[in-house]
Amino acid sequence: MRPADLAREHGLSTQAVRNYEESGFLPPAERTPSGYRVYTEVHAAALRTFIALIPAYGHATAGQIMNAVHADSLDDVLLTIDRGHEQLLRDRATLDSVSNAVANLTDVEPVLEPRTIGELARRLDVTPATLRAWEEAGILVPQREPTGYRLFRAEDVRDAELAHLLRRGGYPLARIALVVDQIRSAGGTDTLGTALTDWRRRLQSRGLAMLTASARLSEYLTARAATP
Template identity: 50%
Template structure:
């Protein structure tokens, strides 16, 4: 069957393009990028394709939603260059990333469950920071300073300062030293912001969510966002299955 596709009826660029609503230039670009096997040429130099090229295009377009355009391109290029194991490795990496994203979502949900009603009674904006280095430990139950908190989250202190400017965290200031002091609610907000950032949310998207959680004292404002996030992960997982099926079909046709 693969041999039949390789030597089967000739197709024009427009034939491949019409099947997927593409331009003929897009088809030519895909060939030049290695997504499609090299096209044949007529005596006059015009490109000719076969059903094998059509199968390659279907596989690529099916891979894109689950793996993204760059990775799908690299997968197809690997297959067409005979580096099938490298292509499979790229697929494995995408699946590992999806699993990591699912774990991140679970971590966010766990962080939200830890949020208590104390977040609704946090004080408002505080004074700007003083100059100089900040200490390593803070007094008070659950309180900490910027260095230890940044280390705990695996981020830079500058990132916490950026989050503070965006309203994601609101540490108080020590009246004597001016150092930032993060209480338990601030730590929870920082952890929530960190997990949402890992989930792909922008600062301007996170700030109103945290503000709503503070005001409501509960998780309800984030439920819609979490459902959307979970839905996007499920859609990506199904897209990976579709892409795998089309790629397997293409591999069979290549023989």
């Protein structure tokens, strides 16, 4: 096969195929005496796998998985996939929590122990700088100790979980601030309901993409193992 043969199946340029090979997403191609690349069905399977991994895990993680495959680091491959499923499960749980909160907007969550900015950042797996940016955007309104340190109450944690969810869904900070304000004021929930419905569809799409990617990866590993 020529680079054009692989590229045509996915609507890519031949340069993109060469770039993927150079990045380690495809196994190295053999060369003709004149220097032209020669690809095989194994390379085609590798490209199908990489393309399927992108909507499931993102471009960067898809590349990491393929690099690990070609380094024969199967444990790293499986660990990366497990982390993707773990994140999907966490997103689903967060979405369910937010949906429940929306259904009971007038109920005030009991304040247990306020969290510091570091504790909340670790909970969400974001940086403290991200939380400060959300505060500047009006998404978070933590209390302040006399020393100036931020304290996040139960409702602040809820707002942060919602912000995290919507950011992963691609929503801009200004729109998230609007949605969070709706929760605080117990006003209309049309915008919030639409956002949550849209994100649930995104989670379903990602879950289905993971199934497709797993099938492609299994096929590629089998083809790779059968190659002399």
